[in-house]
Amino acid sequence: MKLCFQNDNICVYSLKDWVKLRKEYRIIGEYLGSSQATPTLPIKLLPEEAIFLINKNVAKLIQYPKLLVEPTDDCFKEYNKLQVDLQQAEQKIYKEYRKKELKPYIDKIVIAKQRKLNDSVSTSSVLNEELNRMKVTQENIIWPTLTEPLDCVKGESIEVPKSILMKRTTPTKILVFTDLWEKGYYVTCGKKFGGDFLVYAGDPIAFHAIHIIRCIEDPLKPLHTSELVAFGRLGTSVKKKSVLATKTNETVNYITINWLDL
Incomplete structure (x- = not known):
């Protein structure tokens, strides 16, 4: 692939x-x-x-390579035309859907409108008013899902x-990711929890993460006590085990930090 x-x-x-x-x-x-x-x-x-x-x-x-070239004016014009066409198409679809949704209640809405205005109003005018309440704009347009690159870069x-x-990672992180994967875990990015990886026992769609992994590049470099305390408390607060991972001679070593309230 x-x-x-x-x-x-x-x-x-x-x-x-x-x-x-x-x-x-x-x-x-x-x-x-x-x-x-x-x-x-x-x-x-x-x-x-x-x-x-x-x-x-x-x-x-x-x-x-085509994506490395600055877009031309024609590209921007094509993009803007696509956006306008999508907005018009979605506006039409929305109106049809909304019309079906209002059909069982339109008579009651008309009666309520007449009472409020103390005047007669037509069903068609009330229906059009309701249908025009929502406009498809650049902010709420639903863009199609891209299942392959755009035609212009094919x-x-x-x-x-x-x-x-390799410039965007380290040998330690690569080895730790591979080791966790080979143990049968699902592994995702752990930045939002202050680590390098999050580890799941099953697919994240059905399981919560059980470990936060932080990779230590130099196992001989001292870690400040405050770092260990903060990492341990973080894991406890989000109900996950805080784990330090290091590499020694192509072997991964794991150390779990447990936070205990005494």
Whole structure:
């Protein structure tokens, strides 16, 4: 499968590839797309996830040269036309849906309107007023889910060397991610909890994380007591085990920090 490397992001656009990554390889990634409150493709992978897949000969890293070129005026015009067309199409769909939704209640709405205005109003005018209450704008438009790169970047691609990704991670993080994956866990980004990785016993859609992993690059470098205390308390506050991971001769060592209130 192809991992698209653009703007320092490693993206997966294909729905088929996304399903395969999640089901067969326990690779979750992070949603980049969004349609209102619903996350959508593409997904962004961690450097460790991408390197793991490349090492397993499951994927290759590619780049689309056309995306490196400054967009032309014609591209912006095409984009603006697409947005206008989408807004008009969604406005039409919304009105049809809203019309069906109002049909059982429109008579009651008309009567209530007449009482409020103390005047007669037609059903069609009330219906049109209700249908025009909501406008599809740039802020609330629902963009389609991208299941592959846009047409303008299809075709020509170049393969990117794995060394590019190595600059965005460390050998310790790569080894720790691989070790946790081989133990059967699901592993995701742990930055929001102050770590490098979050570890799950099953798919995160059904399980909560059980460990916060922080990778220590130099196991001989002393850690300040305040760092250990803060990391241990953080794990306890979010009901997860705080774990330090180090690498020694290609072997991963784990140390769990437990916080006890005495």
